[in-house]
Amino acid sequence: MAExxxxxxRIPGFATIAVATFVMLYxxxxxxxxxxxxxxxxxxxxxGFSLHWYADAWNNQAVKDATARSLIIAVCAAVIxxxxxxxxxxxxxxxxxxxxxxFIYVAINQPLMVPEIVTAVALMILFGMVKEATGYQGLGYxxxxxxxxxxxxxxxxxxxxxxxxxLSLETAAGDLYATPWQTFRHxxxxxxGPGILAGAMLAFVISLDDVIITEFVxxxxxxxxxxxMLGQLRRTMTPEVxxxxxxxxxxxxxxxxxxxLLTRKRD
Amino acid sequence: xxxxEERLARQSAxxxxxxxxxxxxxxxxxxxxxxxxxxxxxxxxxxxxxNVVWEFSLDGWISILFTRDIFEGTLxxxxxxxxxxxRSVSLSIMTTVVAFALGFPTAxxxxxxxxxxxxxxxFLITIPFWTNLLIRTFAIMEVIRAEGVLNTALLWxxxxxxxxxxxxxDVAVLIGMAYVYLPLMVLPLxxxxxxFDMRLLEAGYDLYASRWQVLRRVILPIVKPGIVAGSILxxxxxxxxxxxxxxxxxxxxxxxxxFIELQFLAGRNWPLGAALSVTxxxxxTAALLIYVRAANRGSNPxx
Numbered sequence: 001m002a003e004x005x006x007x008x009x010r011i012p013g014f015a016t017i018a019v020a021t022f023v024m025l026y027x028x029x030x031x032x033x034x035x036x037x038x039x040x041x042x043x044x045x046x047x048g049f050s051l052h053w054y055a056d057a058w059n060n061q062a063v064k065d066a067t068a069r070s071l072i073i074a075v076c077a078a079v080i081x082x083x084x085x086x087x088x089x090x091x092x093x094x095x096x097x098x099x100x101x102x103f104i105y106v107a108i109n110q111p112l113m114v115p116e117i118v119t120a121v122a123l124m125i126l127f128g129m130v131k132e133a134t135g136y137q138g139l140g141y142x143x144x145x146x147x148x149x150x151x152x153x154x155x156x157x158x159x160x161x162x163x164x165x166x167l168s169l170e171t172a173a174g175d176l177y178a179t180p181w182q183t184f185r186h187x188x189x190x191x192x193g194p195g196i197l198a199g200a201m202l203a204f205v206i207s208l209d210d211v212i213i214t215e216f217v218x219x220x221x222x223x224x225x226x227x228x229m230l231g232q233l234r235r236t237m238t239p240e241v242x243x244x245x246x247x248x249x250x251x252x253x254x255x256x257x258x259x260x261l262l263t264r265k266r267d
Numbered sequence: 268x269x270x271x272e273e274r275l276a277r278q279s280a281x282x283x284x285x286x287x288x289x290x291x292x293x294x295x296x297x298x299x300x301x302x303x304x305x306x307x308x309x310x311x312x313x314x315x316x317x318n319v320v321w322e323f324s325l326d327g328w329i330s331i332l333f334t335r336d337i338f339e340g341t342l343x344x345x346x347x348x349x350x351x352x353x354r355s356v357s358l359s360i361m362t363t364v365v366a367f368a369l370g371f372p373t374a375x376x377x378x379x380x381x382x383x384x385x386x387x388x389x390f391l392i393t394i395p396f397w398t399n400l401l402i403r404t405f406a407i408m409e410v411i412r413a414e415g416v417l418n419t420a421l422l423w424x425x426x427x428x429x430x431x432x433x434x435x436x437d438v439a440v441l442i443g444m445a446y447v448y449l450p451l452m453v454l455p456l457x458x459x460x461x462x463f464d465m466r467l468l469e470a471g472y473d474l475y476a477s478r479w480q481v482l483r484r485v486i487l488p489i490v491k492p493g494i495v496a497g498s499i500l501x502x503x504x505x506x507x508x509x510x511x512x513x514x515x516x517x518x519x520x521x522x523x524x525x526f527i528e529l530q531f532l533a534g535r536n537w538p539l540g541a542a543l544s545v546t547x548x549x550x551x552t553a554a555l556l557i558y559v560r561a562a563n564r565g566s567n568p569x570x
Contacts, residue, residue, distance in 0.1 A: 018376030028406035084290040091286025098280030115507025122301030148297035209399040
């Protein structure tokens, strides 16, 4: 009789719980995606395959506007936050520690630590005053708020990339009489490229997904895709919401896959 | 240090600051600065139709816990507020416990896979982690709704004959938060278990320890920093949760986050909302300080 090998790292029941956890993690998402293709009105009873909820969402002016708004904000926020995060990462890595560097690090990561609802009401009050004083009601407030809370998400992958780069190439460029700007433009920036792109993608995804701060900062008629979806909750749910979710989900998965490929450690 | 070296060091520090200034400015205007506004507002007097009157008052802070009797002017405990605090804290603790109960075996499972498979399992945990929280909340809502996937399936099988009323209860909020925050538990646990030296298990079994004893006396103490980190990473966003209780709890089963919103929208008591925000911020900061200490201990192999 074959004796079962005593596997040292096996703990009875753990594998079962783990597999069950993975199933529980993906089952709701799978159901959400599946019912976006439902022919009927239900998000729980299958009535045949159809793409008409996608067509409905696509032809819905409110969804179109919200999508455009989401993309504009996310692109602006990604560009702005990645730019300032790149500068800050250059300022806080690969140099001797200096007075206040911990402060800078904590300040940059602050949006990760404060509960979003607190920042949201704080911004609502502050921007409310500015709105009243200036009369400006545009998307600028949302872009500003998104740019700020995206900074740590852009900063961390760029910083990680910088820390893995040694200074010798830049020193060599300096020895060859490159100006600091030439060194940055032709040596540092190309090496840092994947880190910057990764940071920008993460910032884009985070901005695209934001609900709470957007909900509190937006002026009337400035729904983004997530706040539009949250608003739909008060009505009867149709698979249209599933279709929008699935599209957003697909976009996120594509961007994250690229992100992982960019930040993958080469052995 | 020579004068030249000193000058270089000063220059390096100056450049470090200069390069960080744009980021700090942006954060100051749209993330850190506004918190000061909240702090100031918590000491003002509520206006009649929302907003505030610029008069100093401690009422915002007092009314967190107490309510003033209109006729006698005496203070009594605000039961409704206490119910919300209690629900927030207890649901957050339960969320953490559930996430740990599922997350620890999951992290262990991932860490003990062959190296090649491990990246894939880890990726499967990371995808939900980065997926829109609202979408995941919707997903779980469609499962537990009265006419949702779960009830439809159970009715069809015949286990139940009336739909389970889960949605818009505390249980629904608990399920939802455990679902959305689970990856935050698994990732730090995995990091801790990944560093765990499996030879210690061998030593334990050689000394006639049972599986349970090895788990309790060897594994858990060593991965404790990971447990603390994961627990706090789940507890903190649970306590400040807004979307999940709003979607799954209905209007009734509020948590602190929704209660804060209520003060600014319908409740029209901005100072109370501001004081609640500051309170939440202080609790979360305290929890994160514990987390930083645990994480530092975790990275120190001799700790």
